[in-house]
Amino acid sequence: MADKIGFIGVGTMGEPMCRNLARKSGLAVLAADRDEAPLKRLAADGVKSASIDEIATECRIIMLSLPGGKEVEQVCLGEGGLVSKAKLGWTVIDLSTSPTSLARRLYAEFEGCASAFADAPVARTRQAAIDGTLSIMVGGTRECFTRIEPLLRCMASEVTYCGEAGSGQAVKILNNMILFQTGVALAEALAIARAHGVDGTVLFDTLTKGSADSFALRNHGMKAMLPGVFPERAFSVEYALKDLSYAIQMAEERGVPALGADVVRELMERAAELGHGKEYWPVILKAVEDATAKK
Known part of the structure; x- marks a missing residue:
């Protein structure tokens, strides 16, 4: 059989x-x-x-x-x-x-x-x-x-x-860590551009033509951050935090500094505090915007 x-x-x-x-x-x-x-x-x-x-x-x-x-x-x-x-x-x-x-x-x-x-x-x-x-x-x-x-x-x-055994998980976890850090860079860039009166669409379209181009830009940046679409039942902030915690744990186990990952964690935790924990993780943009609004 x-x-x-x-x-x-x-x-x-x-x-x-x-x-x-x-x-x-x-x-x-x-x-x-x-x-x-x-x-x-x-x-x-x-x-x-x-x-x-x-x-x-x-x-x-x-x-x-x-x-x-x-x-x-x-x-x-x-x-x-x-x-x-x-x-x-x-x-x-x-x-x-x-x-x-x-x-x-x-x-x-x-x-x-x-x-x-x-x-x-x-x-x-x-x-x-x-x-x-x-x-x-x-x-x-x-x-x-x-x-x-x-x-x-x-x-x-x-x-x-x-x-x-474990190598597949290690590569996937680090893939996500890099993705999330790129997402932070995109969120910050978009918030800074808008604060200076630069159209976000112009920014992201232009980035696709240069050295800042990436999968994260074309998918998470242009399809989520730019239009402000962060649905539930996607890869949520809560799940992203879970994956990120595995990366930070890996770093701590071997004494490797993971300062970028710590910044991502801080923004994701802030997004969750703002009530966005179950939304698609590029919603970290709102955590950046919230901090900007308080300045």
Whole structure:
């Protein structure tokens, strides 16, 4: 019997990822989530709703797409978690963004159960998840990567092997740290330009033609900050703070200064205090504007 894929967590990113997996992999997909709404939508693509216990019983390949390390740890290491149910030949793939230390621990735990584990966090936007054009960074053994790469390519246009367990998380976390720091620069530049009577559209359009051009500018700057559109159910300030905390933790563990990351944290915490915690993270612009207004 062909392998079945279990998919735990079908939220903002997980739902479109699970849908692409069901459409492209040729394998049966079972999904679990506390929210029934996405499970009902996924049923149209042949995804079967299941409990975590049912997934553990029926599936040899299990993917996780959860909010963060706390949830991943609970599902894997909590009472009755996946580690306690692990079987010979399992492959567990964590698509969430979790601490590198947790990824390494889970690798060791599943390896001890004769199962494989890979950390494979995803980058890019929800639209990329819908389009199947995510970037996925993978940590684990090269052998495991070779086996799971075709499945990951059902959801991503870029799949990169980063090294041993935890390496995928490290690269993803640092990717986000750089993105957030670039976002701060864009927010500050936009606020300064407007304060001096320079049109923000002129500023950002011109930046795309020079050395300040970036993915962050074209997506987070021009599509969110410039029009002031910061929806909920996107990558919120709260989630961004979670990812940023992992980067700062990595820096502190090795005594590396992370002054830029500290500035981002301060602005994100201020945005949350202003009531924007659940909004799309480029809303940090409002924290900059709030500080400007008080001068």
